[in-house]
Amino acid sequence: MISEEAQSSFAHIFKSAVTTNFCDYYNDMCEIDVIDDHKEITEAEFSVLTITSTSFRFLTLLHFDTNESTIKYFANGSIVDEEHNENNEFLDQILEFCNLACGAMNRHLNDHYTYSGMSTPYVLTRPCLDFITDLNPGYIKHYRITINQSLVLHATLCICNFGNVDFSVDKSKADEITGELQML
């Protein structure tokens, strides 16, 4: 069972990580809203990354399209641009963003779970999302991320618990950007 406080804490550390690592880095506006119907998620691909502890595994899915606006956003300030995307630099870039965000979430969780580990990200296609409930999650939530009121991405949090999960994060504490962007 995942307590209400723990669910709220997972949502908080997710929003905090996204805001810090996706938006604050470039001083962009970022809105994060919960959506009820996952059919709204139409992006062709998503990156998935798992944080594991003895009590749970926590999957974070970031849905994205390889389209002009997305590439342009993630190319900002980096070596990636539309013309040089043949070698999947864009994909590496977006996976690195996911890595940073999940790393921030993992650090939050380390305050409550001494032992936890984080996987490397992997990319799957949209149809896989329809089977997320087959993982028997104790908590699942879909989010719409709107950046600068133009670029829309989606994210899914899926937590499979193996016992009681109950913790509370300090919601007044702000995240810190921990490092420069690095290519995988």
Place this chain on the structure above:
Amino acid sequence: MNIFTRKRHRNVEQKLAAESVLVNELEAELQVNIDSLNNDAIHPELLSQELAEPLEVENNNDFLQQNNIKLEQLEQENAELIKQIKKLSEAHQQEITSIKIEAETKQNFHEQELSEKEEQLTYLENQLAQVREEKEQALIDNYQTQKQHNAEFEALKQSILNKRGEFKDKVNNLSNEIAEITKFSDIFERWHEDMNSLMIQNKAMHDQNDRFSSIVRTIVILSVNAAIEAARAGENGRGFAVVAQEIRHLANVSEDLSRDYSRNLYKNDLITTSTFQDIQAGGKMITSALIGIHVTSKNLKNSIISPVK
């Protein structure tokens, strides 16, 4: 006899000496009076001479009478002086006796006091001797205990050194084992690489299924065309129409199968990915914990190596 008694005796002796001097002076004065009296007395020879000479009897009688009166006065004075001397002597004797009694009383008191003090002193000296003896015994005991403790400490130190050696070996072994176990992370990474192989395999199956699905759709179209051609052939094409219908039915079933297969492949993608990521993250978690234990064991090893103070 203590100093106070001696001082008191000295005072009394001085006083007695002064009294003796006074008595001597009085006796000397008495002797002078007697001598004077003797000088003034009429010597018998002189008296005979005087009697032989022709003197006037009346003058001699007066002179004798005067001498007798003078002699009586002197005798009275002598008696008075002797009486005074006797009185003074008695008074002095009484005073000397009183002083002697007082001195003896005080001497007795002081001697008793001195005796008590000496007893107390003896008692205290005995006690001091006893305390000294006890102290010496305690020092001896303490020395022996300390000696025993030193021996025990040395034995314990040796035992600790031996145990430390054993413990150091064990920590070394543990540290080596942990270092070996830390290499298990390579296995988790290998499993994760296996996931990539599996996902590549899944992708190939996706492609194959897509091709199969495409073939099925073609068969459906062909079966429809066959049914149309069979209808054109009329009675002769009736059998062919049945075959075409059956092929279309099989194609529809195949299409459903292909769709299910595709869905299962996607489901398989998700489950495989989440499972292998769980393994990879779990491996990192275990490795991280092992590294922590490894560092702790190294610190422990270093603390054991440092010399015993």
